[in-house]
Amino acid sequence: MKQHIIPIFIPYSGCPHRCIFCNQNKIAGENIYFNTETIRKTIDNRLSLSSVSYWLSAIGSRQVAFYGGSFTAIPLERQESLLSSVLPYLNNRVIDSIRLSTRPDSITVENLALLKRYKVKTVELGVQSMDNSVLSVSERGHSAAEVRSSCKLLKSHGFEVGIQIMPGLPGDTFESSLYTADEVIKLKPDFVRIYPAVVIKNTGLADLYLSGSFKPLSLGDAVRLAKNLLVRFEVNNIPVIRIGLQPTSSLLEKDVILDGPFHPAFRQLVESAIAYEMMRYAIYRSQKLKHGSFFIPSIELSNFIGQKREVIKKIESEFDIKVDVKPDSRLKPGEFDFDNSLKKIHIKRKEVLKEFLSSTAANYAITGNRNF
Ligand code: SF4
Known part of the structure; x- marks a missing residue:
């Protein structure tokens, strides 16, 4: 079913630390502190661009999405305040549900009850790898076991679960990326996103790269690997809804991407392969x-x-x-x-x-x- 999404970026909100590859301000292209007021403005602006009647007549589900941070790691009161900003739109049926992205180590039963109350339907987990050594070098701060348990908990509470993986991180190999895909398949997510690792300025990965201790995948290798990952997911009936970073204007600025397999039409390269x-x-x-x-x-x-x-x-x-x-x-x-x-x-x-x-x-x- 088609999804119409209004994204709200909450860069690093809830993140206990900065993961080695992450520069949300460049990836999301936004750097706004969101409160009830700014969230409502964002939704109203988007609705006025497409007109409410068009938006309502659009076929498919209409979601507000909180991206760019670790939503469930934000203090509960603040989570509730963010979610309650969307409540009037949910009550008027302009918006059907909410989606959010978060870390696998911040899913609790108490938190899930709050998300349910505010019609959160979809939770996307930043998993990146199922290889503990890759997770450790990438300073993720969680293990593959926590991915398994959080995924199970989310599914048992009826959430739609998305998983994001990032092949090509330090210590990752072709082999361990395929292992990650096979382990993710066992978790039966509703969809997957694949973001091959690129070196973005002002990140730990950029420091490793500049010191000569990290070499990203070439574009050709990343396409070949992504093809193999996509095949695995598709054969197992798991939709891959995105491959490659969105080419936001801030990401395309000069000297923001230092190296790595970035291409504005990465998915098409994989589909052509x-x-x-x-x-x-x-x-x-x-x-x-x-x-x-x-x-x-x-x-x-x-x-x-x-x-x-x-x-x-x-x-x-x-x-x-x-x-x-x-x-x-x-x-x-x-x-x-x-x-x-x-x-x-x-x-x-x-x-x-x-x-x-x-x-x-x-x-x-x-x-x-x-x-x-
Ligand atoms: S948890 Fe996610 S948003 Fe936060 S620093 Fe790590 S990758 Fe970035």
């Missing part, structure tokens, strides 16, 4: 050919072409063939046709992803090589 696997899958299942046409749902066309026609060029050079990629409005997202004039085959994304996952697992079992 998956489209490439799907095209290979179709070609391998066809007879020898010199030319072939892919028919793609219009909405996914750019993924199959790739930036600067990169995907098409790679396929043509790998198989020594000519390919066309054409839109077909009859096809649903997640499926496509391949026609080489002799035979037309219909392919579903899910079957390719399952095959990709089992073949990479088999490759690892034989060669020990995760380099796919």
Whole structure:
């Protein structure tokens, strides 16, 4: 279901310390102290931009989201004051529910009762890694066990749970990122966000990077890793609702990102990497050919072409063939046709992803090589 979200950034509110990678003022692009007054202004401004009647007629759920801090680590009275600012909108049914992000080590039964009273529906946990050594070097201050217990508690109280992970932190490897994904899958979250670690100025990570003790993932490696993570989640029916940091204006300022796999269209790079696997899958299942046409749902066309026609060029050079990629409005997202004039085959994304996952697992079992 589509979600219409009014974000309210509460940078570092409740955070017991600064995690090594975090610079909320640059990530969120906001630095405002929020109180009842400013929260209402933010909601009213957003509603006036889209008009209340449009907002009400929009299909899907309408949420106010508290992002950028550790909501449940804020003193309870202040949490209640923030939540009560949204109450009039909840009572008037302009807003359906609230979502918030927080730390896994600050979820208590008492706190969850408060969140329930104020119609909080969704809680996003900043998990980052399920590898305790990575959590420790990144100065998260919590363990993987706390992720498991908080997730269980949230689910048993009926909250929708989102999990954010950050591959590429110090000490993380391809292997430990896949382990993180597998452990997260066991927790059955309702959705996941993947933010490959980038080096942002004025962070502990920037200090490590400048001293030469940390090297971030390259863009190519991060896309490859994110592809493997996305495949795992999707095969297990867990939606990945975001990959890569939002390109806010403050993040795009000069010298804010010192290094790392940042790209304003990171998700598209990952989707193109998956489209490439799907095209290979179709070609391998066809007879020898010199030319072939892919028919793609219009909405996914750019993924199959790739930036600067990169995907098409790679396929043509790998198989020594000519390919066309054409839109077909009859096809649903997640499926496509391949026609080489002799035979037309219909392919579903899910079957390719399952095959990709089992073949990479088999490759690892034989060669020990995760380099796919
Ligand atoms: S808990 Fe979250 S918001 Fe707070 S410093 Fe760490 S990463 Fe940033």
